[in-house]
Amino acid sequence: xxxxxxxxxxxxxxxxxxxxxxxxxxxxxxxxxxxxxxxxxxxxxxxxxxxxxxxxxxxxxxxxxxxxxxxxxxxxxxxxxxxxxxxxxxxxxxxxxxxxxxxxxxxxxxxxxxxxxx
Numbered sequence: 001x002x003x004x005x006x007x008x009x010x011x012x013x014x015x016x017x018x019x020x021x022x023x024x025x026x027x028x029x030x031x032x033x034x035x036x037x038x039x040x041x042x043x044x045x046x047x048x049x050x051x052x053x054x055x056x057x058x059x060x061x062x063x064x065x066x067x068x069x070x071x072x073x074x075x076x077x078x079x080x081x082x083x084x085x086x087x088x089x090x091x092x093x094x095x096x097x098x099x100x101x102x103x104x105x106x107x108x109x110x111x112x113x114x115x116x117x118x
Contacts, residue, residue, distance in 0.1 A: 012036075026064055055081040065090050072097070080117045 015032040025031050025041025033039050046063035049070035050056070058069065068091040073080060082092060084107055094102045094117050105115040 052080070052082075057083045060084045068093055070095065072099075073102070081114070082117065083114050 015036060016034050018032065018034050020031050020033075022039055022042040024043070025039075026043045026045065027041055029041045030038055031041065044063050045066050046058075046060050046069070047066045049072055050058055051072045051074065053074055056071070058071075060069075069084070070093050071080075071082060072095050074097045080094065082094075084090065084092075088107060090107045091104060092107065092115055093104050096102055103117050105117060107115055
């Protein structure tokens with residue numbers, strides 16, 4: 001007596017109830033739309049360091065912050081005011097032109113992502 005082994009083709013995961021769209025997912029990350037179509041996210045990542053000579057607004061709106069934000073200052077000022085796009089609990093590290101850490105602050109969303117280095 002011969003046994004017949006059934007062949008089961010991939011069934012997959014039901015994604016019909018998903019509500020994600022490209023602007024909800026990180027850039028270059030794939031996800032599936034409710035229709036089952038594969039799509040790629042579009043949220044940019046903010047990473048790296050920024051050089052400033054005076055008070056600054058960092059262009060972080062609509063981005064995902066991967067790590068601490070490093071700000072390198074090369075001005076004569078004793079204090080700096082830095083604003084981000086309402087990023088809560090993001091560490092901003094302030095370095096001088098000689099790469100010496102001057103101060104570290106954590107953003108507070110209730111202050112609109114504003115930090116004051118004195």
